[in-house]
Amino acid sequence: MSILIKNGRIITSADDSVADIYIEGETIVAIGKNLDYQAGTVIDASDKLVFPGGIDPHVHLSMPFMGTFSSDTYETGTRAALYGGTTTVIDFVLQTQGDSLKNALADWQSRATGTAVGDYSFHMAVTDFNEDIKAEIKQMVEEEGITSFKTFMAYKGALMVDDRQMFDLMSEVKKQGGMVTAHATNGDMIDLLVAKHRAQGKLSPLYHYLSQPEVTEAEASNRFAQMAGYTGCPAYIVHLTCEGALNAVRQAGARNYQVFAETCIQYLILDASLYEQDFEGAKWVMSPPLRQKKDQAALWAGINQGLLQVVATDHCPFMWEQKLMGKNDFSKIPNGHPAIENRIELLYSEGVDKGKISLSKFVEVSSTNAAKAFGMYPRKGTIAVGSDADIVIFDPNEKHTLSAATHHMNVDYSGYEGWQVAGKVKTVLLRGKVVIDNNQCLVQKGNGQFIKRNKVSNIL
Numbered sequence: 001m002s003i004l005i006k007n008g009r010i011i012t013s014a015d016d017s018v019a020d021i022y023i024e025g026e027t028i029v030a031i032g033k034n035l036d037y038q039a040g041t042v043i044d045a046s047d048k049l050v051f052p053g054g055i056d057p058h059v060h061l062s063m064p065f066m067g068t069f070s071s072d073t074y075e076t077g078t079r080a081a082l083y084g085g086t087t088t089v090i091d092f093v094l095q096t097q098g099d100s101l102k103n104a105l106a107d108w109q110s111r112a113t114g115t116a117v118g119d120y121s122f123h124m125a126v127t128d129f130n131e132d133i134k135a136e137i138k139q140m141v142e143e144e145g146i147t148s149f150k151t152f153m154a155y156k157g158a159l160m161v162d163d164r165q166m167f168d169l170m171s172e173v174k175k176q177g178g179m180v181t182a183h184a185t186n187g188d189m190i191d192l193l194v195a196k197h198r199a200q201g202k203l204s205p206l207y208h209y210l211s212q213p214e215v216t217e218a219e220a221s222n223r224f225a226q227m228a229g230y231t232g233c234p235a236y237i238v239h240l241t242c243e244g245a246l247n248a249v250r251q252a253g254a255r256n257y258q259v260f261a262e263t264c265i266q267y268l269i270l271d272a273s274l275y276e277q278d279f280e281g282a283k284w285v286m287s288p289p290l291r292q293k294k295d296q297a298a299l300w301a302g303i304n305q306g307l308l309q310v311v312a313t314d315h316c317p318f319m320w321e322q323k324l325m326g327k328n329d330f331s332k333i334p335n336g337h338p339a340i341e342n343r344i345e346l347l348y349s350e351g352v353d354k355g356k357i358s359l360s361k362f363v364e365v366s367s368t369n370a371a372k373a374f375g376m377y378p379r380k381g382t383i384a385v386g387s388d389a390d391i392v393i394f395d396p397n398e399k400h401t402l403s404a405a406t407h408h409m410n411v412d413y414s415g416y417e418g419w420q421v422a423g424k425v426k427t428v429l430l431r432g433k434v435v436i437d438n439n440q441c442l443v444q445k446g447n448g449q450f451i452k453r454n455k456v457s458n459i460l
């Protein structure tokens with residue numbers, strides 16, 4: 001099987017030029033002007049942008065959470081990702097407290113294997129660290145290709161680890177060549193505020209937001225970053241939302257600590273005014289919550305300053321009926337929102353088209369940096385000879401409107417209903433196969449492969 005993509009404007013994190021790409025099997029074989037290969041399929045990409053398949057390193061598919069499951073399966077979620085130009089996702093295996101990492105992995109594999117349409121990998125969320133689990137860290141890195149370990153500093157009683165466990169875990173993960181990542185918010189402070197609001201009968205979605213003020217995130221981000229500095233463990237803060245947390249990352253960088261950070265598309269473009277309505281605000285009940293306009297400005301600047309390396313989604317969709325579990329109590333609304341399909345088009349539209357970030361920065365934060373941080377580069381995250389042919393062909397001028405009526409995510413509302421975007425994902429290749437073309441998905445479940453990842457590189 002061979003494909004020749006002709007005359008596209010190829011954008012990587014380093015280059016920008018009009019050229020052809022020749023693909024054989026799953027791999028890019030040649031890149032250059034006027035390539036002269038006899039290919040089985042020729043795709044004309046004139047006037048289109050051609051960039052590496054998106055990597056979303058923060059998604060939750062079929063995740064058991066808050067008494068229910070996130071509504072996208074590996075099939076529906078990775079298919080929707082492909083429609084939106086994201087060819088690889090990294091999901092989170094959640095250790096059950098008191099049980100092994102191995103058992104948790106088997107559970108997640110049972111949902112993903114043979115089901116995913118696009119490529120996927122796993123972070124391992126350590127929720128209960130002790131001597132037995134310590135021995136499993138090496139196994140995960142060496143045998144399973146799982147090199148990043150997620151921690152929750154919130155969700156007490158379910159997922160949260162304390163500082164002692166965090167510190168110990170970081171020391172072990174550093175030894176094994178991995179990365180520790182964190183949902184960095186102060187679980188105790190949040191629990192206290194939630195209890196206070198509930199006791200006062202303040203039960204609407206607005207109080208989800210008011211129970212997680214900026215200080216809860218700034219404090220935990222700083223604590224995490226400082227522990228990373230002390231232990232020397234590469235560290236990565238997931239879904240960073242606000243100026244205060246960004247300042248913690250800035251300070252860590254000034255001390256040359258290896259602290260990386262991700263924000264998500266929603267924190268760049270939506271704000272907390274969405275909670276100032278009745279239960280409708282539940283659509284955006286997520287943790288951390290949406291913030292203020294001043295935080296959006298800080299986040300865009302943080303991307304350009306290299307403090308935020310990744311724009312992910314934290315895709316964690318729930319049907320409206322599931323959101324209604326918290327109709328009378330915000331603390332029972334399943335946390336999360338759908339965006340896996342919308343990330344690339346929104347980031348292009350609100351970032352590149354509106355002049356906030358460059359095209360190369362767009363590629364960096366939507367694909368390349370995640371591949372580097374999580375040990376998949378240069379197999380994934382770039383367009384280069386020898387890399388997987390994971391490629392998006394994008395029309396920068398095809399305006400269209402986002403809607404639940406046309407999206408492919410398994411959720412009955414959109415967080416971006418009616419939002420006009422400036423460009424459109426037209427054709428997507430995954431490992432040398434055309435998987436999306438003309439608004440059609442051309443592959444079935446089982447097409448996605450599990451991607452084993454390398455130890456953490458030091459090249460961001």
Ligand code: URP
Binds near residue numbers: 060316336
């Ligand atoms: O609200 C969120 N973020 N739901 C998913 C779980 C998490 O904390 O990432």
Ligand code: ZN
Binds near residue numbers: 238239287
């Ligand atoms: Zn989280």
Ligand code: ZN
Binds near residue numbers: 058
């Ligand atoms: Zn998450």
Ligand code: ZN
Binds near residue numbers: 345
């Ligand atoms: Zn679209």
